[in-house]
Amino acid sequence: MKTEEKSDKIAGANEVKLKGDNPFLHVIRSTGYSIEGLASALKHEMAFRMEFILALILVPVALLLPVSLVLSLALVSSVLIVLMVELLNSAIETTIDYISLKQHPLAKRAKDIGSAAVFLALLNCGIWWVYAILSVG
Numbered sequence: 001m002k003t004e005e006k007s008d009k010i011a012g013a014n015e016v017k018l019k020g021d022n023p024f025l026h027v028i029r030s031t032g033y034s035i036e037g038l039a040s041a042l043k044h045e046m047a048f049r050m051e052f053i054l055a056l057i058l059v060p061v062a063l064l065l066p067v068s069l070v071l072s073l074a075l076v077s078s079v080l081i082v083l084m085v086e087l088l089n090s091a092i093e094t095t096i097d098y099i100s101l102k103q104h105p106l107a108k109r110a111k112d113i114g115s116a117a118v119f120l121a122l123l124n125c126g127i128w129w130v131y132a133i134l135s136v137g
Helices: 003-014 023-046 046-064 070-099 107-137
Strands: none
Touching: 023 046, 023 070, 046 070, 046 107, 070 107
16 A cells, blocks of 8 residues: 555544534544543643643733733743643653553653743743833832
């Protein structure tokens, strides 16, 4: 079987289409899966819990700071980006651990790259917050 045919079959296998399924039900189910993912990350991922708690503090502060709306949105977005990247990093790490708990250089590389992405998201967030604090003071 050609590689292209395999990838088409794999892609098709992931699409669950029930007879009579409508877009509204799809959105409801997808939202449920997203909530399950957030709950799972909060339960199993310490780094995500810490960043989530920080987000619960920083988002209201960003909205209350005496800065422009654009800067407030940049602050909120920077915090949300940290959460998104952390979720992706956790998904990568969980998948690697599911495949094998044995140490392997490629598994280490994938985990390190995911960690680097989180670091850059945190750095981005920190830069925006320092800028906002300096612009207020």
